[in-house]
Amino acid sequence: MTEQPPVLAVTGIGAYRIRVRLEPVPHLRHGRGWPEAISAATLTGADFNADHDRGLSRFEARIYAPPGFEDSDRDRCTLASFEFHHMVLDSARGGIMDFTGVLVGALAYPQNVYDRLAAGTPLTDIDEARGNWPGDVRYLPHPHTNLERYLGWRAKLTISPLRRQDDQ
Structure with a gap:
């Protein structure tokens, strides 16, 4: 049985809600049992x-x-970035798409950063997001330490377009 990392809930300004569920694959087998899938x-x-x-x-x-x-460089700063390879579209219905892939990268701030942003705290006032000089914010977040050990796991992704009530 494997320890489950906390679920990361990140809110941004894009167009989709993406849920990531990780499942063990055969080469990750250890001990007697299979690790459990995790959200x-x-x-x-x-x-x-x-x-x-x-x-x-x-x-x-x-x-x-x-x-x-x-x-x-006037690039938008990123709060979270998840990358997957070997993507396969399993199904699509009513604007919702289900994919299977392999998680190969996860960059994200800790959950408390997103909670503070949602409460209205400016990025420049959050230590984890500060850049190298006053008023600067990081271009990319740190590697997501809770998910780094799950790189290479099969990922199930459900992608659905945001509706107005989802965006509030």
Whole structure:
């Protein structure tokens, strides 16, 4: 039995709600039993990009900082980024898509950062998000330490478009 990381609930300004559930795959078997599947993240307001290159399907879900928070190159700062490879569309119905893939990257702040943002605290007032000089915020968050040991696990993703009531 494996210890389950806390579920990460991240709210952003994108167009989709993405739920990530991780499941063990055969090469991760250890001991007598299989580790349990875990609900790893719920990203509300995420944007996603998918592409296919040289036989590899790739999918990235990103949550961006509120408008006005940019790095020195004027790129939007990212609050969370989850990357998956070997994506397969399992089903699609009513605008909801179910994918299976492999988690290969997870960058995110701790949950308390998102809670403080939701309460109205500016990014520049949150230590974990501060950049290198006053008034600056980080371009990318830290590696998600609770999920790093699950890299390589099969991921089940449910992607649904946000409706107005979801975005409030």
